[in-house]
Amino acid sequence: MIGLEDRQALARDIHIAHVAGARLMLACEMAGIELRTLQRWKAIDGGIRPDGRPLAVRATPKHALSDAEHTQLLAVANEPRFAAVPPARIVPMLADEGIYLASESTFSRVLKAHGQTTHRGRAKAPKQRRPPSTHIATEPRQVWCWDMTYLPAKVQGQWFHLYLILDLYSRKIVGWEVHDSDHADHAAHLVRRTALAEGIAALSSKPVLHGDNGSTLKATTVLAMLNWLGVKPSYSRPRVSDDNAYAESLFRTAKYRPEFPAKGFAELDDARAWAASFVHWYNVEHRHSGIRYVSPTQRHIGDDLAILAARHALYASARDLNPARWSGNTRNWTPVRAVTLNPERDCIVKAFSEDNLIQPLAA
Numbered sequence: 001m002i003g004l005e006d007r008q009a010l011a012r013d014i015h016i017a018h019v020a021g022a023r024l025m026l027a028c029e030m031a032g033i034e035l036r037t038l039q040r041w042k043a044i045d046g047g048i049r050p051d052g053r054p055l056a057v058r059a060t061p062k063h064a065l066s067d068a069e070h071t072q073l074l075a076v077a078n079e080p081r082f083a084a085v086p087p088a089r090i091v092p093m094l095a096d097e098g099i100y101l102a103s104e105s106t107f108s109r110v111l112k113a114h115g116q117t118t119h120r121g122r123a124k125a126p127k128q129r130r131p132p133s134t135h136i137a138t139e140p141r142q143v144w145c146w147d148m149t150y151l152p153a154k155v156q157g158q159w160f161h162l163y164l165i166l167d168l169y170s171r172k173i174v175g176w177e178v179h180d181s182d183h184a185d186h187a188a189h190l191v192r193r194t195a196l197a198e199g200i201a202a203l204s205s206k207p208v209l210h211g212d213n214g215s216t217l218k219a220t221t222v223l224a225m226l227n228w229l230g231v232k233p234s235y236s237r238p239r240v241s242d243d244n245a246y247a248e249s250l251f252r253t254a255k256y257r258p259e260f261p262a263k264g265f266a267e268l269d270d271a272r273a274w275a276a277s278f279v280h281w282y283n284v285e286h287r288h289s290g291i292r293y294v295s296p297t298q299r300h301i302g303d304d305l306a307i308l309a310a311r312h313a314l315y316a317s318a319r320d321l322n323p324a325r326w327s328g329n330t331r332n333w334t335p336v337r338a339v340t341l342n343p344e345r346d347c348i349v350k351a352f353s354e355d356n357l358i359q360p361l362a363a
Helices: 003-019 024-031 034-042 067-077 086-096 106-112 184-198 220-229 243-253 268-285 297-298 305-320 346-352
Strands: 143-152 159-167 175-181 208-210 232-234
Touching: 003 024, 024 034, 067 086, 067 106, 086 106, 106 297, 143 175, 143 184, 159 184, 159 243, 159 268, 175 184, 184 208, 184 220, 220 232, 220 346, 243 268, 268 297, 297 305
Parallel strands: 143 208, 208 232
Antiparallel strands: 143 159, 159 175
16 A cells, blocks of 8 residues: 555656656556556546545445344353353354354454453463574683584494584584493583583583483483583574584584594594594694684684784785785684574574674584
C-alpha cells in the first residue's frame, strides 16, 4: 500500500517525464506501477487520491453472527467449566453434547474482540524463546574445546586415547593426556589438571568447556568435576551439524604431521612422547592460519598485537619503497578479536568485535 505522499511524488515524476517527451506507459513502468494504477489514483479535480482501503466501510457478511448468537457464544465461553479452557477444546466438548455454536476461529475472534485472549488457566502462557546462541571468546580462558581421538598401535585392534583441551580464543592446547583406555576418570583428571595450570580458580568468570556428545565427556564423574571447578559444560553447537569442529580440525592437523607414525605406536610411552612433541610444535612453532599466522602461545599471552602491528608496518614500508609492485592495500594484519563456535553468525560477533572478523576452521 503506497502512501499519499509517495503517490504524489511518483505522479509528479511521471508527469515531468511525460511532458519531456516520454511515453506515459513507459514512464509508469520505470516508476514501478501500471498505467491503470496511475489512472485510478487521479481524482476528478486532477489531484491524487489517498488509498481508500483503510477507511472503507465494508458490508457485514450475511453469514456473520447475529447479536444474540454473539452474546450466547461469549456467555458460553465464560461459563465456569470453560473459564480455563481454550476454544480448541470448547468446541469439541460442546459437540459431544450435541451443541454447535461456532467454529474454533470464531470463538477466538469473539474472545479477542472482548479482550479475553489472554492465557486461560493457571499455567503460565508459553513464552517465545530465541534459539540458543553460540559461545564467544574475546580473550583466553573463556571458552575451551575438548575431545578424545584414537591413536593406532602397532598391534592390530589396539588403540591409545589422546585427550586434548583447546583454548578457543588463542587455539593453544592448554591440556592433554594419552592413556591406554577410554575412561571418564581420565577426562576428569585432565580437566582438573588443566584448570590448575590455567589458574581459573582466580577468575571471576569460569570458562565454558565445549565438547561433543560422547559418553565419556558426559559421564557423571566428569560433570561432578566440572561442577566442583565451576566450569560450565557445553555439548552441542546450535544450528550446526559439526558439533565440535575446532577440536576435530586440531586432530586432523595432528594426524597429518610428517612425524605421525603411519604404522602406529609400539608402546604407550611412544604415543606420549609423540604427543608432547606435537603439542610443543603446535603451541610454540606453528603459525595458525585462523589467528593471522601467529603461534597459539603468542596469542595466548597477548604478544600477537605487537607482532601483527610490526608486520603491518613492515608491509607498509615495503609498499612505500616499491609502490609499483602493489596493486592495492597491504595484507590484512588486523588482530582477530572475537572467536565464536558458530563461524557464520556475523550478528553475534559484531557485538564483541568492531572488525566483525569470523574465524575459519583451518588449523
